[in-house]
Amino acid sequence: xxxxxxxxxxxxxxxxxxxxxxxxxxxxxxxxxxxxxxxxxxxxxxxxxxxxxxxxxxxxxxxxxxxxxxxxxxxxxxxxxxxxxxxxxxxxxxxxxxxxxxxxxxxxxxxxxxxxxxxxxxxxxxxxxxxxxxxxxxxxxxxxxxxxxxxxxxxxxxxxxxxxxxxxxxxxxxxxxxxxxxxxxxxxxxxxxxxxxxxxxxxxxxxxxxxxxxxxxxxxxxxxxxxxxxxxxxxxxxxxxxxxxxxxxxxxxxx
Numbered sequence: 001x002x003x004x005x006x007x008x009x010x011x012x013x014x015x016x017x018x019x020x021x022x023x024x025x026x027x028x029x030x031x032x033x034x035x036x037x038x039x040x041x042x043x044x045x046x047x048x049x050x051x052x053x054x055x056x057x058x059x060x061x062x063x064x065x066x067x068x069x070x071x072x073x074x075x076x077x078x079x080x081x082x083x084x085x086x087x088x089x090x091x092x093x094x095x096x097x098x099x100x101x102x103x104x105x106x107x108x109x110x111x112x113x114x115x116x117x118x119x120x121x122x123x124x125x126x127x128x129x130x131x132x133x134x135x136x137x138x139x140x141x142x143x144x145x146x147x148x149x150x151x152x153x154x155x156x157x158x159x160x161x162x163x164x165x166x167x168x169x170x171x172x173x174x175x176x177x178x179x180x181x182x183x184x185x186x187x188x189x190x191x192x193x194x195x196x197x198x199x200x201x202x203x204x205x206x207x208x209x210x211x212x213x214x215x216x217x218x219x220x221x222x223x224x225x226x227x228x229x230x231x232x233x234x235x236x237x238x239x240x241x242x243x244x245x246x247x248x249x250x251x252x253x254x255x
Contacts (some may be wrong), residue, residue: 001113002050002051002052003050003051003055003101004046004048004050004051004191005048005049005054005055005100005101006046006049006099006100006102006103006105006106007027007030007046007049007051007054007097007098008028008045008046008094008098008099008100008102009045009047009076009079009080009083009093009094010045010046010080010084010092010093010094010244011038011042011043011044011045011085011091011092011094011110011117012035012042012043012044012045012083012086012089012090012091012092012093012194013042013089013090013091013092013117013121013125014041014042014043014086014088014090015041015088017037017043017088018043018083018086018089019034020032020034020035021078022082022127023047023083024075024078024082025080025198026047026076026078026079026160027047027049027072027074027075027076028053028071028072029049029050029053029054030047030048030049030050030054030081031047031048032047032051033045033046033047033079034046034047034105035124036106038105038110038111038114039111039114040109041119042114044110045079045080045083045106045154046051046075046103046106049099050194050208054097054099057126061138062111063115069192071098071200072096073096076096076255080093080244081088081244082174084244085104085228085244090124090125091124091244091245092117092119092120092124092245092249093245093249095246096246098237102213103146115233116161118140119238120249123190123191123212123248124212124218125179126214126215126236127212127213127214127215127245127248128212128213128215128218128241128242128243128245129191129210129212129213129241129243129244129245129246129247129248130210130211130212130213130221130239130240130241130242130243131195131208131209131210131211131238131241131243132181132185132199132205132207132211132225132237132238132239132240132241133204133205133208133209133210133237133238134174134177134178134205134206134207134235134236134237134238135205135206135235135236135238136174136183136203136206136234136235136236137174137233137234137235137236150158170184172234172248174232174234175206177204177228177232177234177235178207178235179207180228181207181228181237182194182207182209184228185211185221185224185225185228186208186222187251188211188213188217188220188221188224189211189212189213189217189221190212190214191211191248192209192210192211192212192215193209193210193211193247193248194207194209194210195209195210195213195247196208206235210247210248212245212247213242218242222239225237225239226244
């Protein structure tokens with residue numbers, strides 16, 4: 001008989017037990033998600049997963065398969081979003097591959113952290129996470145000027161210096177626009193968190209940040225993002241969300 005582990009998708013805080021009607025199937029090879037009462041207002045969303053797929057050795061091999069990890073991440077996210085969408089619910093999403101040897105152990109270890117979880121709920125309740133990424137636009141004129149053949153060496157050096165000056169001024173303006181955008185959006189959000197550049201990125205964004213936005217400020221936040229995007233000719237602004245509050249559930253986000 002194949003052994004199993006208990007996979008934890010998220011913790012739900014609500015005034016009544018969350019519904020599992022039409023809950024997404026969840027992870028490949030896993031049982032359908034179920035809920036377990038942690039306290040009178042908190043429930044764990046878990047599923048049994050087979051160890052021949054999610055045990056340490058099998059998982060270590062599967063993590064080299066980018067498509068498999070992507071599929072698991074999307075399945076995980078669908079379950080979390082299903083519960084986050086329920087009226088009156090606040091969800092603490094778990095990181096991918098959060099597992100326990102049994103449901104009993106999952107409840108035992110999570111129950112010991114109830115005060116911390118209550119503090120997290122108080123911080124994120126009524127909010128959505130939105131992501132904003134700001135990157136530089138390509139410098140206009142740099143390509144066209146390179147195509148013009150200089151009449152002399154002096155003219156060539158002057159053109160090179162002019163191109164460097166334009167690039168430097170553009171970079172400075174773009175960086176300033178990104179900092180101003182972060183300050184503007186942080187004033188609307190309850191909390192904000194800068195995110196590091198993706199591993200291996202050759203041209204990191206000027207800003208990659210997550211914002212914890214009260215749901216009743218959603219329109220104001222989106223309007224501010226649009227205004228910032230329209231105002232700067234030096235940058236490109238990308239907005240994503242809303243997401244469960246993945247970036248605001250640890251102690252660091254209170255700093």
